[in-house]
Amino acid sequence: MSLTASVAVRRGAFRLDVELSVAGGEVVALLGPNGAGKSTLLAVLAGLLRPDEGRIELDGDLVVDTVARVHVPARDRHAGLVLQDYLLFPHMSALENVAFGPRARGVRRGAARDTAARLLDRMGLTEYANRRPRELSGGQQQRVALARALAVEPRLLLLDEPLAALDVGTRPAVRAGLRRHLEAYGGSTIVVTHDPLEALVLGERIIVLEHGQVVQEGPPEHVARHPRTDYVARLVGLNLLRGDASGLRARVGPDAEVVLAHDASGPVHVAFPPAAVTLSLREPAGSARNAWRGTVADVERHGDLVRVTVDGPVPLLADVTPLAVAELSLAPGVDVWAAVKATEITAYPA
């Protein structure tokens, strides 16, 4: 139950060029912005799209090799696919949907229905077995789609934005359920998402895809603490600056410097959480070693915090309280000082 893939797809100006491997039983979260090529990659892995170049091995079986002209079609690849809008067959009951795969693979009707009933039971959907998809809630549809994919005992499970179609209120419960089911499945799984929380909760490893390239890969904590691109930093709530370090200082712009708590040298990524940033109207005189001038570009509420975007020599995000916003009259166009303690800043080699 393992996957190794190296594929390239060209679509006009867009180029997807990815190498990845997933160990048996591993759950990998494929994180990336819209248009990064995540769904294209899934289609290639599922056998629905021929890559221009590439080689894919599934459990040691060669399923794609563009040089040797090998292309095992989707129906013989045993890769389960769950799409964002689930695409349950609308004219079939939940049970018939789940039994479809085994039936198509030649299992007798009775046995296929037994398999389907067992899977629906495991998903807690026994009483909904005879409902049509449109009579089910989003979360129930997702579980039916998962059961349908699992019914053919796939060697690889591919989930494309499995929670995106659900409303925010039901997402946490469905997400927790999905995590349990993925653990129980035990095969290799790839979950595509643009939601970092989903990636952090579901993925044992995160692969970040941007512009058709893998830009970062690693355990969730590592990706969160050491983001390599603006996109990752923004997603996991970290400010990310690129710079050149020597000693305790890193130059991050033509006239911007960051004071570090630890020695570093050469090209570095400098990261600090938005919550570590203090904003003030006058130059701060406290213990913070870093203070930069800037102009407020945007003020946006996030839960009980307010995220302020500051433009300047050091562009950054700051999380402050609504009270601070009121006291400092923070609004786009206001000039501010942003301060960060050196101890809040992590620098790691780029």
Added chain:
Amino acid sequence: MRRASQSTKPRNTLPLPRRAGRPADMRVPPVLLLPAIVGLALLVLPMAGLALQAPWSRLPEILTSPEVVTALRLSIVTATTATVVCLAVGVPLAWLLARTSLPGRAVVRGLVTVPLVLPPVIGGVALLVTFGRNGVVGGWLHAAFGVSLPFTTVAVVMAQVFVAMPFLVVAVEGALRTADTRYDDVAATLGASRWTTFRRVTLPGVAPGVVAGAVLCWARALGEFGATVTFAGSFPGTTRTLPLAAYVAIGAGDTDGAIAISLIMIVVAVSVLVLLRDRWVGQA
């Protein structure tokens, strides 16, 4: 000044938003109203005339006369057979047009729709020339099997298939084009062959389109006249369908008979419209 300020405006910026529905001003200018009334009269008046002239008291008697019953039975049998034939070959043809990228697909689509605009009599001439005893196919059929198609019930069905199949193909192809092909993808990942996918996923998905196409196809086959009379002739019991019977009746001075048959056809036509109203006129 004014001209200058106007020319600086972007071209497509209208002061009012585009909207659907009726204008607030309900007055209709006579130059539009009068032709509209004439147009409506041209469509409705003949049908009203038919209803006014109809021999209502003798209607049951006429409609149960052997000639009408025979023609009615023949019409229903041939139109239904033609529809079944169209379904059997038209749905796969529509699938081919909608879901594959065969070379020359645009040309094939054009050819399929030709009978929609071709005068049916010309279709009948074409069928006769091809399937007649001296025709390319007909000559061979006659020499090899002793079969002669023209002026048989089979010829009636062939004429109906020729004129009616485009309706089915166009309707089903349209449904297939708008259907979400990702369902087919999902079916493939579940191990279904293309045939299984077509049978269990694609076809049920476009069922409303197939039904609508079949109803239109049946109605067109039922009303077929030109190709039938040319290729199959007008023999009572074997090729004289309802429209042919109406034509023969009016030619023989039997106006009442012609009117009675016409009423049947109008009832069928209106029923088809009612059946399909959600698809075609529901937006009105």
